[in-house]
Amino acid sequence: SGIDMPTVNTLVVERADLLGLGQMHQLRGRVGRSGQRAYAYLFHPRDKVLSEDAYERLRTIGETTELGSGFKIAMRDLEIRGAGNLLGEAQSGHIAAVGYDLYCQMVTEAVSEMKGERTVEEVEIKVDISVDAHLPDDYVPSEDLRLEAYRRLATVRTEQELADIENEWRDRFGPLPVPAQSLIAVGALRVECIRIGITEIMTNGNEARISPVQLRASQTMALRRLASGANYREQSGLLTVPIKRGANPTAVLTELLRELFEPADH
Numbered sequence: 001s002g003i004d005m006p007t008v009n010t011l012v013v014e015r016a017d018l019l020g021l022g023q024m025h026q027l028r029g030r031v032g033r034s035g036q037r038a039y040a041y042l043f044h045p046r047d048k049v050l051s052e053d054a055y056e057r058l059r060t061i062g063e064t065t066e067l068g069s070g071f072k073i074a075m076r077d078l079e080i081r082g083a084g085n086l087l088g089e090a091q092s093g094h095i096a097a098v099g100y101d102l103y104c105q106m107v108t109e110a111v112s113e114m115k116g117e118r119t120v121e122e123v124e125i126k127v128d129i130s131v132d133a134h135l136p137d138d139y140v141p142s143e144d145l146r147l148e149a150y151r152r153l154a155t156v157r158t159e160q161e162l163a164d165i166e167n168e169w170r171d172r173f174g175p176l177p178v179p180a181q182s183l184i185a186v187g188a189l190r191v192e193c194i195r196i197g198i199t200e201i202m203t204n205g206n207e208a209r210i211s212p213v214q215l216r217a218s219q220t221m222a223l224r225r226l227a228s229g230a231n232y233r234e235q236s237g238l239l240t241v242p243i244k245r246g247a248n249p250t251a252v253l254t255e256l257l258r259e260l261f262e263p264a265d266h
Contacts, residue, residue, distance in 0.1 A: 016042035017054040133182035212237035
């Protein structure tokens with residue numbers, strides 16, 4: 001750190017498998033300038049098997065070569081080594097066993113529990129619909145950006161949050177292609193599930209199964225008008241809805257739930 005070698009453009013590191021990600025990143029940055037290409041060769045013994053952590057460190061340093069990759073390396077190092085003790089001396093932990101997002105959630109819940117605050121457990125919602133809904137590679141070229149977009153979409157709970165994400169995609173990436181529009185539509189269906197209290201929607205052929213559902217007598221009458229052929233089982237809370245051939249199941253189910261369960265009812 002602090003070594004200035006403006007005329008050097010090649011760095012050779014022996015036993016790179018013994019170095020940490022931060023060390024390799026700092027060493028690599030000692031050579032090369034804005035107008036001069038540099039090379040860093042990281043070697044490890046051919047006759048020795050790399051540990052899993054060493055392999056992940058070398059793979060990460062090899063994949064993150066673009067400008068501004070320091071933050072990505074830091075996040076990857078956090079996943080490999082773990083975050084350690086928040087208030088202690090340990091610099092590594094077991095975050096890799098649960099993942100960074102889940103670890104942050106667990107820390108938040110633990111802090112809330114210590115404060116005596118009530119934590120609301122999020123209910124998992126499963127929406128399994130046969131529809132081509134994704135972000136195409138040519139629309140969002142960066143894999144990291146696509147994963148972040150999927151992660152944000154999975155946390156949406158209101159129509160306003162969904163609209164914000166859709167507007168952000170239009171501003172950053174341009175008009176939404178059909179698969180991205182379908183993805184937003186699936187997000188809108190999930191928002192309705194959250195509002196109503198539905199935890200599972202599955203399509204099988206030309207019908208959709210929705211549960212759990214509790215209908216009043218007036219809603220049961222409205223169901224007959226809105227979806228002819230629908231079957232509601234009160235004891236099991238299962239609602240089966242037929243989907244016409246060629247119809248968009250996401251749009252059909254979203255519209256049905258909005259009309260069957262008006263906002264004033266929930």
